Amino acid sequence: MATEEISRTKTNSFLGTLREKLALKPMWEKLTWTWKPETKREAGDAIVRNFILHWFPAKVSLESLSWGYSFWLGTISAVLFLILTITGGILMFLYVPSVERAYLSVKDLEFSTSYGWFLRGLHRISAHLMVAVVFLHMVRVFLTGAFKNGRKAVGQNRPLNWIVGVALLLITLLLSFTGYLLPWDQLAYWAITVGTNIASSAPVFGDPTRFILLGGTTIEQATLIRFYVLHCFLLPLATFGLVSYHMWRVRKDGGLACTEKRYEEAKKQEQPAIASKTYSLLGITGGSAVDVQNVMIDDEKDKVPSSPYLTVRLAVVTLATLLVSILLTLLVRAPLEEAANPAVTPNPAKAPWYFLWLQELVTITTFTVGGITINGALIGGIILPGVLVAAAVLWPYFDKSPVSSIGRWFPKERKWQNRVFVIIVAAILILTFIGTYMRGPFWEIYMPWQEWEQAPRRF
Amino acid sequence: MFSKDAIKLYVMGISLLALTAFVFFRENTTDWRDYQAEFRDLVTEKFGAERAEQIPSGVQQIWVKDLDRVDRCVTCHQAMEWKGLETAPNPYRTHPKGILEKHPLTAYGCTSCHGGQGFSTTLPDAHGNVEHWEEPVLGQEVSEAYLIKNSKALMEMNCNSCHRYDRQTTGMDYINTAKNLVEEKDCRACHTINGRGGIIGPDLTYEGDKPTEQFDYGRLTGRHAVFAWQVAHFQNPKMVSPDSIMPNFGLSSQDAQALALLVMSWKKEPIPASYISGVQLRDVPTPEEIAREKEMLEGDGAFFVQNKCFVCHSVSSLGVNSAAKIGPDLSDAVVDVQNRFGRTLDDFLMDPTGTMSVVLATQIPLTTEQRQQAIALLKVAYQRKLEQQIKNTSPSPTPAGK
16 A cells, blocks of 8 residues: 555655655654665775775674773774864964963963863863873783784784884873973973983983983973973874874784684684695695685674674764763863972972872882982883883783684683783882872872871961 | 664763753853843942943953953952942942052052952952962951951052062051061161161061972961961061071061061062152163253353253353264354354344254244343353463463363
């Protein structure tokens, strides 16, 4: 009956057809923009033809999409970087990188610029979150052994991508560190003082490094403009380039490491070649099996079109990241202390929180033996973190765990190295916690519930 | 999987929309908007809707470039220069008029006298009794905390930023008392103040800049504040710093408060010289210059000095010396004019040509009597010159003019 009616209207005018089509659509679809690919080909095209989406494959395995394997930490980092780029771009119109005006322009942001407090708060929270999430991303990759090459695929080089990742973590820290100075308040000034003083304790290169970073021997206008240019131009540019390369490498390395086990499973199911039969081709090749492709896997099995499965998850992750950042922005007020004053050292003077484990290490490794004080800045501030970064870079090349341990959480084969890694991470987290919440005036230990001595005021 | 994700997407989307709405709400429901609305109601009630419509809305500010201050106090305190709201409740009250005549809002702003955080547009931050802001509004709240009888007294500390070199200033009773005490007790016997004084005690010229952290509050009961420390120290120096050799002057608490305000006002602030009371912004002539001008004014050539002829011309024989010497020496004008213009001096001065016609028409309008006086004097000058020449050519080699 209904089909009869439709066929009848088909003969009517174009407008009539349109009216009919609209009437057939449910109200919900009329009000919303929806699109569903009709065929697999259309779904693939939707990815490949889209400028932004084309870095994803047309089809993606279900395990790479799972929440529990990757926690989407890399994606969250990228989304945070996007939020930071957008808010930072707007903030650049409002902030003046001069010693005389920087602090005042931040005060203006807080009090008189429309949504200034929101932009600054969101930028700050996203920056802190990015440091945390990039670090967690690294922890995830290590614990799942995702820096290891699996099957011998052309151009697979996961260790290289891991090193790119380590570089990105360091750049993230630098981005945050350079941004820390810009408000030009006491918090900024002294955090950078502590941070750069640790850097200067390196032998031979220490002082020149500090001199180049500060553009002199004291934190002044030259430092501010250097940090500003690094923060707003050079480091974001480097991040953008490296993130793009990082993403491209993930594709070149055959996707997320968790897909490796598909090849392992396929290998097990592979029928062994018949030993009695020889495949030598006029004696040119040897062996008893065709070695063109040693593992045959069904590429279509367990794979879904990226559109909409991946794109929807991507949208969910993006919105969730934005949601959490905004929520935190509303809950935590961005601090702005007194204007920077080189003559007054706050007590205690702390580095940015993500360097507080280093400041703690410096404290721990500073000790007095028979009247001689050994400054821990070299051991705790330079050698130890230097060794950690070097170890991180080299680790994939010394990791001899079997291929079967790649892309899984808590594999038995990697038990010991994961334990060592977790202990290091826990130590860093504990030291960071102590430095952030338990160090009070004169760098004394205060329990979180203990009150600090009342800070003096003018009136 | 897809439909579950779609639901998550919708939940996220709707939550974000709600959060965006909240951010919009928070941005647009600030307290200052309420104050502005209330002020508009008050004006409508008192002066009619037409006046109310003229009230500006949005964040208002006074930008004093010279003092590097931005004061947004007027966002809520909108009636500062209104007439007829002298008794209205704050923040809608008119500012007392007298003080504003010499200290206009546009040149001084608000915080340079009252204290407070001028940038801020929220009440607690603006009134400055918050963390990380050391200049609270110096009014009732702080006065009550320190039991100061006159709630306006604290503000005198800020007045003294510009008035620090005044011996006494009208209306600054506390600071005036303190300045008297500085002389009376001879603080300069031990302390240097403004570059003058002894070296037994510390230099107090910039005592007000001393950071809060540099005081020892260990023996202080009550609030850990510089003002509290200063007051306690003035009342009993040894109590707050046992090693001090400063004598106890037995000051009353009010005197101690006044002195605390005075020393805390001594700050190295970048204030333009034009704001500082007592500073003369002009070229002051040297004593020699003053003496020379006085001599010229008392000599025979006084006429040429009084009438500014000496700006261009010397009349050396009458003791008038021009600094610029743009025109010829008038000592021999009697012959010189004849040589230059082919006219007599009398004739020329009555009806000059060239530069002199312009000068006498526009710069130095001389009456006919004055011109005759000038002619007579110039004749005397020529006579003098001849006499001096004869003296100089005589055998005894005495220098000219002696």
